[in-house]
Amino acid sequence: MNKLSKEKRNQLVLVLVIFVTLVGGWYAVIYKSQTQNLATLRAKRDAARQKLLQVKQAVDSADQIEAQLAEGRKQLDKIEEGMAAGDLYSWAINTIREFKLAHKVEIPQFSQIDGPKDMTMLAGFPYKQATLTIGGSAQFHDFGKFISDFENQFPYIRVMNLSLEPASSLVSSEKERLAFRMEIAALVKPGA
Secondary structure, eight states: OTTSOHHHHHHHHHHHHHHHHHHHHHIIIIIHHHHHHHHHHHHHHHHHHHHHHHHHHHHHTHHHHHHHHHHHHHHHHHHHHTSBOSSHHHHHHHHHHHHHTTTTEEEEEEOOOEEEEEOSSSTTOSSEEEEEEEEEEEEHHHHHHHHHHHHHHOTTEEEEEEEEEEOOOSSGGGTTEEEEEEEEEEEEOTTO
């Protein structure tokens, strides 16, 4: 390089600068954008593979899902068998009186039934509901067991607006006796 003239050296440096600039431009514009495009394509490919895997799993488990759906329908049909139908007032009275036989609870007060009407507990629910207010008395422990057993045995009935107060009694053994008043909201069987 020492033997080159100044003019030749400047030309060589200029060629090197142009070459480096072209290589840098090529890297910045073409290589980098292609690398980004490849990365984007890889991500899309991986997402498509993942989706395909999910679809294959859904297809493979379709029989299992259908079996679960059929089992769910059977359970729903079994629950709907016990739901209110026909004369709602007599159904409610008979259901409550029959259930209370196993419990030490007195229920002499029954209001008129209100319904069937749209469900108030859950908006947009496909079932209608009928509401009945009952009142009575029981020992504290017996009443708690009655409520617990009642809601567990009848998944389509809910106790609402419960009010409790000490029962007025002159007998000393009746001190733990409660007077209660509550609304019973029962789902009505579709098409009934």
